[in-house]
Amino acid sequence: MDTTSTVERVSATGIISDTIRTNFLNADYGIKSWLLTKDHKRIAILYLISITVFFMIGGAFAAMIRMELITPEADVFTSEAYNKVFTTHGIMMVFFFLIPSIPATLGNFLVPVMVGARDLAFPRINLLSWYIYVIGGLFTLTALVLGGVDTGWTFYTPYSSTYSNGYVMLTGIGIFITGFSSILTGLNFIVTVHKMRAPGLGWFRLPLFVWANYAASLIMVLGTPVVAIGIVMIALERGLGLGIFDPRLGGDPVLFQHIFWFYSHPAVYIMILPGMGVVSEIMACFSRRHIFGYKFIAFSSLGIAIIGFLVWGHHMFVSGQSSYAGIVFSLFTFIVAVPSAIKVFNWTATMHKGRIVYSTPMMYALGFIGLFLVGGLTGLFCASLGVDIHIHDTYFIVAHFHYVMVGGSVMAYLGGIHFWWPKMTGRMYPEGWGRFSALLVFVGFNLTFFPQFIAGYLGMPRRYHVYPPEFQIYNVLSSGGALVLGIGFMIPLIYLFWSLKYGEKAGPNPWRAAGLEWETTSPPPTFNFDYQPVVDHEPYNYSEIDARSSATVSTHSVQEEQHV
Amino acid sequence: MSDHSEHHIVPLKVYFLVFSALMILLFVTVGVAMVNLGPFNIYVAMSIAIIKAVLVVLYFMHVRYSTRLTMVVAAAGFIWLVFLLGITILDYTSRSWIPGSYQ
Known part of the structure; x- marks a missing residue:
């Protein structure tokens, strides 16, 4: 309430200035104002901090894996400890970083602003989702401290339900709890997009980032309960027999894989769809063009969300699943590649004859396209029934899904963080360092994971820390790449922190970008807009924006020269 | 949508009717369980269960009086359940089609 009145008072006297402007960051101070906030933007920042912590934990375990694998012998870990290390890496990265990454941070921050609303539909539920996430995370961390779990992040039965001595239940409870935070975020997005769009903002004027998050929300709401039930079933079997x-008790171990992958395959689309939304925004802005094939991109998000639910059995080709079911799953998997390809073609067509600006977000977005393309196309190798028998459970699979999950999701996440950093904090990051680290991440990533394709194809199995010496060269390359990649991730962490205090002031729209989020101040006031925004134009109207700004010498273009 | 914005008031009679229908179906469920219908056991039991669930969803959960959007949301949950169960059953039923395969 205070915020708007201050802003109105100031603007009424005509002495509005950036330094005294009230925004969501300086509207209130103190730890309580953060921990009890109902502001979606502050909750996004809370999520940003927490997922960064989990990313660093997951990253530390990745470093341990790569360290162990430098030599073919077991140097650092026993077999049991190694099992726990890669399990922890997977659980931390999948459940506590990748799934909440873009929706809970950028999505939380941007979806209400992009639809011109004051907040999400259920602000208290939004805060609840963060608390649930943290509680789930603490359960899992407790399991880790007590001795960890060695089942792999997939918890396959009967190992997890009968034989494993690790803290399966405690970890399972943690993931079960965290699932609800994801469901609540998804629910909030769906209701917000349906009910709270600004006047004039029809479905086909929504930014594609909103479409992508909407599609991901559908998966969160429809899929997450199934994996939760799967975990409960393991608990019932472990605890009550x-x-x-x-x-031996009349059950079927493969049933768990069905239940698990019914959620966990679409979960990959929870990770990648919002990333695709980010890339659509960045691509249009830095090509200075209307996005090519808007409706195709929008509907392909929904297409991926729906067809993505029909492909789960491709994880089970060698599990004892019926070959007939395998054929169906293989076919659906080939079909889901179509909407993904539509997006890639449309982004490429957007750049065609565009005036491309190689800013940091654009470099991440271009990196995304290249890496996602490799990740997606190798996915088709894995989806082919015959080839999969050869590459199943090898490093080929590890490389494939890292190309999608890191090369896709993490690249898009970093691109999005850079693109909207000026909006979130009101400060610019150092562009030179940004481009340098984007390049470092791209090179480091490829050096880490491309050799794994070769090692895997030649027969190096995943989840082993002792391997035949002929694979050492690929593992050394990979471990070296991991170091470069790690440095590439550390640099943005440092300069983004630095920019909070020393970065240049951004102004409302440093990229001259289209979209409602750029029409409000940076950082936005608590209720996002000082007025009710009304949308009277199509999205991505870059030709109009550029025509307008070339007619008048605006302060923005001066800023743009400095930053871009 | 505006005509749905206020809560629809359902007469008590409807609730009692639905409740008695559910009770009758409960007795039918128990009764049918006593009779061996061979392979049809599961189909009969599941059909009665589905009718009961539909009654609860439509009347007790007010979906019948809700907006079309609510109906779509409710239906989506069930369609996804069909995906899960249907395709999983596809695996279990077709395992025996391959001669000599493990079932």
Whole structure:
């Protein structure tokens, strides 16, 4: 309430200035104002901090894996410890970083602003989702401190339900709890997009980032309960001896894989769809063109969300699943590649004859396209019934999904963080360092994961820390690449912190970008806009924006010269 | 949508009717369980269960009086359940089609 009145008072006297402007960051101070906030932007920042912590934990475990694998012998870990290390890496990265990454941070921050609303539909539920996430995370961290879990992030039965001595239950409870935070975020987005769009903002004027998050939200709401039930079933079997997965009790171990992958394959689309939304925004802005094939991109997000639910059995080609089911899953997997390809073609067509600016976000977005293309196309190798028998459970699979999850999601996440950093904090990051680290991440990533394709194809199995000496060269390359990649991730962490205090003031729209989020101040006031925005034009109207700004010498273009 | 914005008031009679229908179906469920219908056991039991669930969703959960959007949301949940169960069953039923395969 205070915020708007201050702003109105100031603007009424006509002495509006950046230094005294009230925004969501300086509207209130103190730890309580953060921990009890209902402001979606502050909750986004809370999420940003927490997922960064989990990313660093997951990253530390990745470093341990790569360190162990430098030599073919077991140097650092026992076999059991190594199992726990890669399990922890997977659990931290998948459940506590990748799934919440873009939706809970950028999505939380931007979806309400992009639709011209004051907040998400259910601000308290939004805060609740963060608390649930943190509680789930603490459960899992407790399991880690007590001794960890060695089942792999997939918790396959009967190992997880009958044999494993690790803290399966405690970890499972942590993931079960965290699932609800994801469901609540998804629910909030769906209702907000349906009910809270600004006047004039029809479905086909929504930014594609909103479409992508909407599609990801559908998966969160429809898929997450299934994996939660799967974890409960493991608990029932481990704790009470109910026969669900154990054949001796009349169960079927493969049933767990069905239930698990029904969620966990679409979960990959929870990670990648919002990333695709980010790339659509960045591509249009730095090509200075209307996005090519808007409706195709929008509907392909929904297409991926729906068809993505029909492909889960491609993880189970060698599990004892019926070959007939395998054929169906293989076919659907080939079909889901179509909407993904539509997006890539449309981004390429957007750049065609555009005036491309190689800013940091654009470099991440271009990196995304290249890496996602490799990740996606190798996915088709994996989806082919015959080839999969050769590459199943090898490093080829590890390389494939890292190309999608790191090369896709993390690149898009970093691109999005850079693109909207001026909006979130009101400060610019150092562009030179930004481009340098984007390049470093791209090179480091390829050096880490491309050799794994070769090693995997030649037969190096995943989840082993002792391997035949002929694979050492690929593992040394990979470990070296991991170091470069790690440095590439550390640099943005340092300069983004630095920019909070020393970065140049950004102004409302440093990129001359289209979209409602750029029409409000940076950082936005608590209720996002000082007025009710009305949308009277199509999205991505870059030709109009550029025509307008070339007619008048604006302060923005001066800023743009400095920053871009 | 504006005509749906206020809560629809359902007469008590409807609730009692639905409740008695559910009770009758409960007795039918128990009764049918006593009779061996061979392979049809599961189909009959599941059909009665589905009718009961539909009654609860439509009347007790007010979906019948809700907006079309709510209906779509409710339906989506069930369609996804069909995806999960249907395709999983596809695996289990077709495992025996390959001669000599493990079932």
